[in-house]
Amino acid sequence: MQKVALVTGAARGIGLATAQLFLEQGWRVAMLDRDVPALDSACAGLEGARAFYCDVSEPAEVETAVAEVLAHFGRIDALVNNAGVADFGPIAETDFKRWRNVMAVNLDGVFLMSQACLDALKETQGAIVNIASISGLRASTLRVAYGTSKAAVIQLTKQQAAELGEDGIRCNCVCPGPVRTKLAMAVHSQEIIDAYHDAIPLNRYGSEREIAEVIVFLCSDKASYVTGQVVAADGGFESTGVGLPALRR
Numbered sequence: 001m002q003k004v005a006l007v008t009g010a011a012r013g014i015g016l017a018t019a020q021l022f023l024e025q026g027w028r029v030a031m032l033d034r035d036v037p038a039l040d041s042a043c044a045g046l047e048g049a050r051a052f053y054c055d056v057s058e059p060a061e062v063e064t065a066v067a068e069v070l071a072h073f074g075r076i077d078a079l080v081n082n083a084g085v086a087d088f089g090p091i092a093e094t095d096f097k098r099w100r101n102v103m104a105v106n107l108d109g110v111f112l113m114s115q116a117c118l119d120a121l122k123e124t125q126g127a128i129v130n131i132a133s134i135s136g137l138r139a140s141t142l143r144v145a146y147g148t149s150k151a152a153v154i155q156l157t158k159q160q161a162a163e164l165g166e167d168g169i170r171c172n173c174v175c176p177g178p179v180r181t182k183l184a185m186a187v188h189s190q191e192i193i194d195a196y197h198d199a200i201p202l203n204r205y206g207s208e209r210e211i212a213e214v215i216v217f218l219c220s221d222k223a224s225y226v227t228g229q230v231v232a233a234d235g236g237f238e239s240t241g242v243g244l245p246a247l248r249r
């Protein structure tokens, strides 16, 4: 039986690269996104994939979309909660609407999608991979909403792992470092890009594919004894501690 992955935010960026890698490895993929034209063009020509339109922060839409996925594919073996938004700003300028919008997609969306897929994942003894961020591991300016939402996703993953292990469901979290996607390029100036290159031990951004490789591994049977883990795919950024450029050789 071919396995089925449900990937949210699959119309572009890390989600699209993840969907493509699953397909290469013989999975079928439910590609879910709220951007209908982008999802249609991403999904076109991808054999084994099907598009599902849904805003992950809307409970009723989530219920309907997961029911549609199950009606079409009959099973869900892996859920990748990748859909996310970035809105960076100082605390004083982050009004409640901006805060709620980030929380609704980045945190509520992960909770809702995971809950809606629970019975299906129990049946397959499946896996959840939540996409957080290095911004959930290390605090920084301008990320009061984004960083807090991603730190919450890390804790949510551990809650899920602790509770759902008994059902045979593995739950892990991937924290990407910077990747040149539309989301990142909207908030990264050239100055920020240069500073990241300087601060990251591998001295570069990651690629969508490099993040997808970690996600697909964690969904696969190769990771059958791995649950509750937080894996930073970040070129070493999280591990650097006092990473002062002045201390470099």
Ligand SMILES: NC(=O)c1ccc[n+]([C@@H]2O[C@H](COP(=O)([O-])OP(=O)(O)OC[C@H]3O[C@@H](n4cnc5c(N)ncnc54)[C@H](O)[C@@H]3O)[C@@H](O)[C@H]2O)c1
Pocket (backbone or CB within 6 Å): 008, 009, 010, 011, 012, 013, 014, 015, 032, 033, 034, 035, 038, 054, 055, 056, 057, 082, 083, 084, 085, 086, 105, 109, 131, 132, 133, 134, 175, 176, 177, 178, 179, 180, 181, 182, 183, 184
């Ligand atoms: N790119 C980076 O540098 C980076 C770093 C760390 C973490 N991340 C995380 O990786 C994930 C993917 O990011 P990306 O860089 O590929 O972004 P992206 O903007 O290229 O893609 C995100 C996709 O999610 C979809 N989406 C957004 N809100 C949605 C909603 N409410 N319902 C359904 N779909 C929705 C968008 O339409 C888009 O197709 C996000 O969770 C992001 O926070 C990205």
